[in-house]
Amino acid sequence: MKYLISLAISLFLLISASAFSNEPEAEDTRISLDLTKSEKVLFLTEMRQMLVSIQGILQGIGEDDRALIIKSAQYSGNRMARATPESIKKKTPSEFKELGGPTHMMFEELVIRAEDDDLESLTLLTSEILKNCVACHSQFKAD
Numbered sequence: 001m002k003y004l005i006s007l008a009i010s011l012f013l014l015i016s017a018s019a020f021s022n023e024p025e026a027e028d029t030r031i032s033l034d035l036t037k038s039e040k041v042l043f044l045t046e047m048r049q050m051l052v053s054i055q056g057i058l059q060g061i062g063e064d065d066r067a068l069i070i071k072s073a074q075y076s077g078n079r080m081a082r083a084t085p086e087s088i089k090k091k092t093p094s095e096f097k098e099l100g101g102p103t104h105m106m107f108e109e110l111v112i113r114a115e116d117d118d119l120e121s122l123t124l125l126t127s128e129i130l131k132n133c134v135a136c137h138s139q140f141k142a143d
């Protein structure tokens with residue numbers, strides 16, 4: 001009897017242990033940019049700034065505040081493209097550049113079009129910009 005109980009307990013432990021280790025293996029298939037620690041800090045700071053820009057643009061569209069749209073978009077346009085350190089630019093493959101460069105240019109386009117285009121078309125352009133964010137994030141990681 002004692003033997004049976006300990007067998008039951010060991011079986012239970014075995015089953016519950018395997019249940020816990022049953023997490024699906026998650027594999028990250030994104031391409032690594034292989035940035036150094038400090039390049040990554042700068043790079044991710046730019047990224048968060050782009051998110052701030054998107055937030056300001058949407059608020060500007062919602063409140064019909066064109067000055068806010070323009071100011072928000074300017075932060076992530078050419079100014080940001082120029083400020084990216086050379087060492088980071090050198091590490092990024094052409095597929096990355098083909099998404100990154102045009103994204104900054106689309107912010108510049110928004111700056112110009114925000115002067116008098118209707119707000120719906122500005123919303124659509126913002127959505128086009130976001131498609132680039134999504135496309136790049138699905139392919140690349142910083143380290």
Ligand code: HEC
Binds near residue numbers: 047103130
């Ligand atoms: C050309 C490629 C590319 C484009 C375009 C791009 N990103 Fe990123 N972004 C990245 C990579 C790579 C990372 C790092 C992801 C990782 O390592 O997991 C990242 C990370 C981020 C992060 C996380 C920052 C942090 O502190 O961890 C935010 C927020 C972000 N991006 C916002 C945006 C927004 C908003 C846009 C579009 C307006 C955008 N990104 C466009 C490549 C891109």
